[in-house]
Every structure is written in C-alpha cells, then in structure tokens.
Amino acid sequence: VREFSGLFFDGKKAGGQAVLVRWDEATKTLSLLSSAGEVRHTAEVDGWKLEPALGSLPRRILLADGGVIEVPRGELPAEFTATARTDGLMQNVRRLEASSWGWAAALLGAVASIGLFYFFALPWAARHVAAQLPEELTARISREVLELFDGKMFDPSELPPERQDGLRDSFASLAAIAGDPTPYEIIFRSSRMGPNAFALPGGQILLTDELVEMTESDDEIHLILAHELGHIHHQHGLRTVLQSAGLVLAAAFFLGDMSSVVQVAGAVPVMLVESGYSRNFEHEADEYAARFGVATGLGVQPLIDFFHRLDREYGDDPLPWISTHPGTRDRIKRLQRWQE
Amino acid sequence: MENELPPLPPEARVGPPPLPAATGETPVFTGSGGEYFRIWIVNLCLTLVTLGFYIPWARVRTRRYFYRNTILGGASFDYLADPKRLLVGYLIVGALFFVYVLGDLISIWVTLGALLVFFLAFPYIRYKSLRFFARNSAWQNVRLRFHGTLGEAYRIYLGMMLLVPLSLGLIYPLVAHRGSQYLFGNLSFGQARGQFTAGCGRFYAIYLGAAGIFLAAVGVFIAVIAAAAFYSFSKIETPKTEDAVPVEVAEDFVSEKAPVTDEEAERPTAKPREVFKDLTKEGAEIQRAEDDLEPDLSPLIALGALAFYFVPIAVFLGAGVLLRNHCWNNFHVSVPATADQPEAEVTFRSRMKVFTYLGIQLGNLLLILLTLGIYLPWAKVRIHRYRLRCLEVHGLAGLGGVLADPDAEQNAVGDSASDLFDLEFGL
Numbered sequence: 130v131r132e133f134s135g136l137f138f139d140g141k142k143a144g145g146q147a148v149l150v151r152w153d154e155a156t157k158t159l160s161l162l163s164s165a166g167e168v169r170h171t172a173e174v175d176g177w178k179l180e181p182a183l184g185s186l187p188r189r190i191l192l193a194d195g196g197v198i199e200v201p202r203g204e205l206p207a208e209f210t211a212t213a214r215t216d217g218l219m220q221n222v223r224r225l226e227a228s229s230w231g232w233a234a235a236l237l238g239a240v241a242s243i244g245l246f247y248f249f250a251l252p253w254a255a256r257h258v259a260a261q262l263p264e265e266l267t268a269r270i271s272r273e274v275l276e277l278f279d280g281k282m283f284d285p286s287e288l289p290p291e292r293q294d295g296l297r298d299s300f301a302s303l304a305a306i307a308g309d310p311t312p313y314e315i316i317f318r319s320s321r322m323g324p325n326a327f328a329l330p331g332g333q334i335l336l337t338d339e340l341v342e343m344t345e346s347d348d349e350i351h352l353i354l355a356h357e358l359g360h361i362h363h364q365h366g367l368r369t370v371l372q373s374a375g376l377v378l379a380a381a382f383f384l385g386d387m388s389s390v391v392q393v394a395g396a397v398p399v400m401l402v403e404s405g406y407s408r409n410f411e412h413e414a415d416e417y418a419a420r421f422g423v424a425t426g427l428g429v430q431p432l433i434d435f436f437h438r439l440d441r442e443y444g445d446d447p448l449p450w451i452s453t454h455p456g457t458r459d460r461i462k463r464l465q466r467w468q469e
Numbered sequence: 470m471e472n473e474l475p476p477l478p479p480e481a482r483v484g485p486p487p488l489p490a491a492t493g494e495t496p497v498f499t500g501s502g503g504e505y506f507r508i509w510i511v512n513l514c515l516t517l518v519t520l521g522f523y524i525p526w527a528r529v530r531t532r533r534y535f536y537r538n539t540i541l542g543g544a545s546f547d548y549l550a551d552p553k554r555l556l557v558g559y560l561i562v563g564a565l566f567f568v569y570v571l572g573d574l575i576s577i578w579v580t581l582g583a584l585l586v587f588f589l590a591f592p593y594i595r596y597k598s599l600r601f602f603a604r605n606s607a608w609q610n611v612r613l614r615f616h617g618t619l620g621e622a623y624r625i626y627l628g629m630m631l632l633v634p635l636s637l638g639l640i641y642p643l644v645a646h647r648g649s650q651y652l653f654g655n656l657s658f659g660q661a662r663g664q665f666t667a668g669c670g671r672f673y674a675i676y677l678g679a680a681g682i683f684l685a686a687v688g689v690f691i692a693v694i695a696a697a698a699f700y701s702f703s704k705i706e707t708p709k710t711e712d713a714v715p716v717e718v719a720e721d722f723v724s725e726k727a728p729v730t731d732e733e734a735e736r737p738t739a740k741p742r743e744v745f746k747d748l749t750k751e752g753a754e755i756q757r758a759e760d761d762l763e764p765d766l767s768p769l770i771a772l773g774a775l776a777f778y779f780v781p782i783a784v785f786l787g788a789g790v791l792l793r794n795h796c797w798n799n800f801h802v803s804v805p806a807t808a809d810q811p812e813a814e815v816t817f818r819s820r821m822k823v824f825t826y827l828g829i830q831l832g833n834l835l836l837i838l839l840t841l842g843i844y845l846p847w848a849k850v851r852i853h854r855y856r857l858r859c860l861e862v863h864g865l866a867g868l869g870g871v872l873a874d875p876d877a878e879q880n881a882v883g884d885s886a887s888d889l890f891d892l893e894f895g896l
Contacts (some may be wrong), residue, residue, distance in 0.1 A: 184500055232510050232860045
C-alpha cells in the first residue's frame with residue numbers, strides 16, 4: 130500500500146479538496162482520505178485510470194464517476210505510473226514528445242511528408258485522376274469556361290476567316306508530321322486584355338488577334354500553338370485544378386487549428402506553391418513546343434524570337450517567385466539549351 | 470479542506486463593467502512555447518502520416534494543453550472532449566468541404582449545392598459547436614453548459630443573415646450582436662448562469678468605424694493605382710505627339726516638358742521641320758527618362774497591393790479586439806444562493822489594446838514566415854498570453870461552491886465543423 134497527496138475535484142461542485150490517496154498495489158484500489166483520516170471515496174481497479182502526462186502539468190487520475198484527482202508532478206510512485214491503466218495511444222505520443230529524438234524525428238517526418246506530398250503525391254494523384262476523368266466532363270468544363278469569358282474578356286475575332294483557316298490547316302499538317310494524336314481545336318478571339326493564348330482542358334486552344342499581330346512569322350504562331358498543344362497533351366489544365374483543390378484541402382486541414390490571421394496569411398504560401406506547379410507546367414509545355422519544332426523542322430528559333438519580343442515589350446517578370454509563368458529570359462535560356 | 474478556490478468560466482478573459490467588486494483576478498498561462506512546440510510537431514507529424522485522421526486527437530491534446538495551463542484563481546481549466554466523437558464530425562464536415570472544393574470539376578451546381586447545404590446547416594453546426602464546446606470545457610472539474618436553442622440559432626444565422634444583403638449590410642452589426650448574445654447569454658458554469666447585457670449601439674459604432682477605415686484604404690489604393698496608370702499613360706502618349714501635334718503646339722510642348730536650352734530659345738523662328746527634328750530627339754529622351762522612371766513605380770504598386778492585403782486583416786482583427794472587450798465587459802455570471810453561500814455575481818473586464826494586439830500578430834506573422842512555420846507554437850502561446858493578461862475576473866470567490874449542472878448529450882459534428890471552417894466563439 131502506497132500513499133500520496135492530491136487535490137480532489139468531485140465534478141459535482143466547484144472547489145478542490147486536499148486528499149490523501151491510498152493505493153492498494155495488490156487490488157489496484159484507490160481510497161481517498163480526508164485530512165481528518167476518514168475515507169471519502171473508493172475506486173475499484175476498473176473505476177479509475179491515469180491520464181498520460183501532458184507538458185509539465187500535474188498528473189491527473191480520472192475516476193469513472195467523473196471525479197478527478199490532481200497530483201503534483203513527482204508525487205506519484207514509479208510503481209503506480211508503471212502499472213496504472215491509461216490511454217495507450219496518448220502514452221506513446223507522450224513518449225515522442227518527451228524525448229529529444231522523438232520530436233526531432235517528428236520534425237523530420239513532418240518535413241518529409243510535406244515534401245513528399247508536394248513534389249510527388251499530389252502531382253501523381255492529379256495526373257492519374259486527370260487521366261481518368263471522362264471526356265464529356267472535361268468538354269463541359271471547357272465550354273463553361275469559354276462561355277464565362279466570351280462577352281466579358283473576349284470579342285469575336287477580327288481576323289479574316291481565310292487567315293484563320295490558313296493557320297488551322299498549316300498547323301494541322303505540322304501536327305501530323307510531329308505525329309501527336311492529341312485532339313485539339315483552334316479558336317480565334319479578340320481580347321480586351323491584350324496578346325494571349327491558352328489551352329482549355331477539352332482541347333480548345335484560344336488565340337487572340339493581338340497575339341497574332343505581335344508575331345512576325347507564322348512559324349512563331351505554330352510554335353505558340355505547339356506550346357498550348359503541350360498543355361493539352363499533358364492535361365495541365367485539369368491537373369492544375371486538381372492540384373489547387375488538393376492544396377486548398379491540405380491548407381484548410383493543417384491551418385484549421387490556427388488563428389484567423391495565420392489562415393489569411395496562409396493564402397500567400399498557398400499561392401506561392403501553386404505558382405510553383407504552374408511554372409513547372411509552362412516549362413513542360415515549352416519543352417513540348419521545342420520537341421515539336423525539332424520534329425517538324427521549324428526549329429526552336431521562332432519561339433525564342435517571339436519570347437525576345439515579349440521580353441522587350443513587357444519586360445522580364447519582376448517577381449518571378451510569385452508569378453504563374455517563368456520569367457521570359459529563363460524560358461529563352463532553356464529553349465536555347467534545347468536548340469543545342 | 471472543502472472549497473479551495475472559486476471557479477469561473479472557461480478560457481478566461483476578463484473584464485467587469487458595472488460593479489467592480491473586490492480585487493480582480495487575472496488568469497495566467499503556465500505553459501511555454503518550447504514545450505508546446507514538441508506537442509505541436511508530434512501532432513503535425515502524426516496528422517500528416519495518418520493523412521489527417523489524427524486531427525481530432527491532435528486537436529484535443531492541443532486544447533487540453535492550453536486549457537490546463539490556464540490558471541484562474543489557482544485552479545486550471547480542462548478540456549474533456551473525446552477525440553473519437555470529434556472524428557465523426559470531422560468526417561462529415563470534411564466530406565462536405567471535399568465536395569465543395571472538387572465540385573468545380575463536375576459542375577458549378579455541385580459547388581453551389583455544397584454551399585447551400587453548408588449555409589442551411591450552419592446554424593445547426595453553430596448550435597452543436599457551442600454545446601460541444603461548453604460541455605467539454607471545465608474549471609475545477611465543473612463543466613460549462615450552453616442553453617441556447619436550435620430555433621434561436623436558425624433565427625439569427627439563417628433568418629437574420631438572409632436579411633443582411635437585403636438591407637445592404639446595414640443590419641449586420643445587429644446580427645453580430647445577436648450572435649454574441651446567443652453565445653454569452655446562454656452560457657452557464659454549473660448552475661451559475663451567464664448574463665449578457667451589451668447593447669448593440671457599440672456594435673454599430675465598431676462596424677461602421679471599421680468600414681470607414683476600410684473604405685478610406687480602398688480610396689488611397691485606387692488613388693495610387695490611378696496615379697500610376699496616369700503616369701504610364703502620359704508616357705505612351707508622348708511619342709504620338711510627334712506626328713499628330715501641329716508645330717505651334719509642339720513648340721509649347723517642348724518648352725513645357727523639356728528644358729529648353731539657350732540655343733533653342735534663341736531660334737524660335739526656326740523652320741517647322743527643324744523644330745520637328747528637335748522634338749523627335751527631345752521626345753525620345755523624355756521617353757527614355759520615363760522608361761528609367763517606370764521601374765520605380767512597380768514597388769509602389771506592390772506596396773499598395775500589400776497594404777491592400779493587410780489593411781482588411783488589420784481592420785478585421787482590430788474590430789474583433791474591440792468587440793471582444795465590449796462583450797466581456799458586459800457579461801456577468803449570476804451565482805444562485807446555496808446553503809452555505811449567498812447570491813453572488815462575477816464580472817469581467819477585458820482591456821485588450823488594438824495596436825498592441827496588431828503588433829503582436831504582425832510580429833508573429835513575420836516570425837512565422839521567416840522560420841517557415843516553426844515559430845507557430847510560440848506565436849500561439851504569445852497571443853494566448855496576451856489575451857489572458859488583458860482579462861480580469863472580479864468576484865471570483867462567488868463561484869466557490871457552485872453546483873454542477875447534471876446533464877446530457879454531446880455531439881461532435883459541431884466542434885469539428887467549427888474547426889475546419891474556423892467558427893470562432895469570441896470567448
């Protein structure tokens with residue numbers, strides 16, 4: 130029989146009572162004695178358990194009837210803590226927290242998990258899910274996006290229909306040489322936002338009149354179209370949507386515990402990592418265009434020329450880290466490497 | 470040996486308004502950032518490794534650490550929730566959120582449907598959250614209780630909320646007031662009932678002030694953008710004057726825009742053609758000078774955008790501080806008379822300062838970003854400490870012998886919902 134002192138809160142009335150706890154090692158019975166020595170409470174073996182330690186807080190013995198005995202740290206006999214019934218999971222968690230190796234391993238594990246998630250798991254999952262999505266679905270998404278933009282950002286193209294068809298035909302024969310069976314459709318629009326080209330998940334490549342005007346040869350247009358075809362080939366559009374959704378879910382999960390200011394501020398890192406994915410996709414599409422250029426004999430130079438012009442007129446991206454597109458100069462450098 | 474310390478509601482913050490009883494007690498936090506860091510990092514790792522399924526356990530352990538280290542009148546608070554109950558709620562809410570985020574892919578209608586479900590379920594989730602929170606928060610092992618009704622939650626968070634857009638937002642402060650009343654006015658500690666006496670006038674003052682500051686910031690931002698746009702616009706226009714502007718005007722232009730040298734001033738009668746040539750040259754120089762100037766503008770715009778990003782957060786947080794003070798200062802707990810104690814009243818005083826609070830939050834934010842998140846546990850402890858330090862409880866002794874309130878059911882849906890969607894209690 131061992132004894133230790135504690136503070137008893139019966140859970141029926143506010144206020145704690147100083148008690149002496151008598152522990153019968155054989156029967157695992159606890160008796161609570163008042164300072165006058167009378168027994169106020171007894172708990173049989175299955176009527177109590179020890180709460181796993183938390184930080185440097187006093188230990189708690191939980192009684193089945195809702196009462197709690199608080200025992201200052203160090204008061205509990207070692208035999209008691211070693212044999213008391215407790216929450217096994219939290220007991221192990223406590224071991225991790227208490228040992229330097231434990232939390233260092235946890236830190237490593239957390240960093241590794243985040244890296245694994247960001248660099249492998251999420252892109253992998255997005256790629257596979259994107260490949261599984263029915264075409265009908267992607268076609269509808271594209272239609273909705275196009276309808277959303279038409280009339281707001283885009284007006285009908287002012288390029289003569291013959292010019293449009295000419296570009297379509299010439300690109301089609303090049304695509305046939307390159308041997309890529311990815312289905313696509315080229316759409317011309319006039320834009321209120323200036324030169325632009327983008328690909329929709331359903332295979333539509335949208336080219337603005339302003340971009341066509343900015344080019345100096347059809348080969349430039351062909352390679353820009355090839356770049357967009359690269360996005361379609363790799364399903365970048367769908368993968369972006371899926372990866373963003375994954376990041377939002379993950380951020381909500383892990384920042385959910387934080388205060389609102391951290392949550393709002395959390396939008397910045399999410400943006401940063403999202404734009405990281407996006408820049409990767411741009412490089413992938415550039416690479417696709419470069420291969421296309423080599424395969425069709427157009428070479429890479431027209432695209433480099435175009436990027437030079439883009440760089441001259443719009444400048445390199447001042448904030449490459451936040452941007453969804455890599456800096457133009459960086460892209461030119463990579464393309465030049467391809468050229469060699 | 471019987472009563473040791475008097476009790477008080479959970480998560481103390483303080484501030485008594487009308488009758489300052491004897492002396493106030495301020496809750497203290499006995500934990501530390503370093504200690505919490507170990508708990509936090511183990512939680513984070515286990516959460517990641519289990520793909521999030523550990524979240525309820527992490528949540529309970531974190532709360533318990535904060536509650537149990539919060540000492541008021543010599544006794545700590547406690548958080549008694551069972552993680553397994555929380556898990557159910559998390560799964561339900563997580564599924565809803567999942568549908569909401571991925572709904573984009575299927576159709577806008579799926580997203581809207583998920584939003585609608587959430588909107589309709591929000592009062593229920595709020596109601597359940599508050600019950601769960603109260604049931605599982607204890608001081609001196611006596612639990613809190615929430616007495617609000619589901620009907621009231623729907624009246625406030627659905628009925629009144631629907632009127633907000635119709636009233637152009639004008640009744641929003643009233644809705645916020647009713648929300649605080651719903652929370653504070655329905656809490657009890659054992660059998661001691663909380664009373665909320667705040668009027669909604671101050672809610673209007675705070676929200677209108679916040680809106681005013683916000684609009685002023687938007688105005689400044691627009692002015693900066695407009696100035697920048699005007700600047701680059703005038704730059705683009707300059708070269709066009711070459712061919713479009715008649716000579717006379719062009720001369721004016723030259724004298725106005727470019728420093729005219731003595732030499733030039735001496736030949737105002739020069740042939741138009743010559744003037745043109747000069748103008749072209751000058752124009753090109755101006756153009757170049759302005760090109761050089763332009764990069765200076767983007768930091769300005771970036772700064773404006775940054776301010777635009779932070780001002781709403783600061784306004785939001787500042788209004789939160791003032792509202793919180795106001796609520797606590799108009800909240801008291803009535804303790805019914807018992808055999809050994811007369812009737813008593815516990816009051817609170819909260820004296821949080823907007824700028825001190827914003828300073829702490831800003832410092833925390835910077836350190837969190839600089840340390841890639843490692844500072845988070847210390848940040849959380851810091852802000853918790855500040856909140857406690859600003860709270861004062863008067864008449865705490867009155868809670869001495871308060872009897873527990875025998876009662877019932879808990880449901881986890883609420884608590885986890887509040888978590889993922891960050892419904893704050895405002896306590």
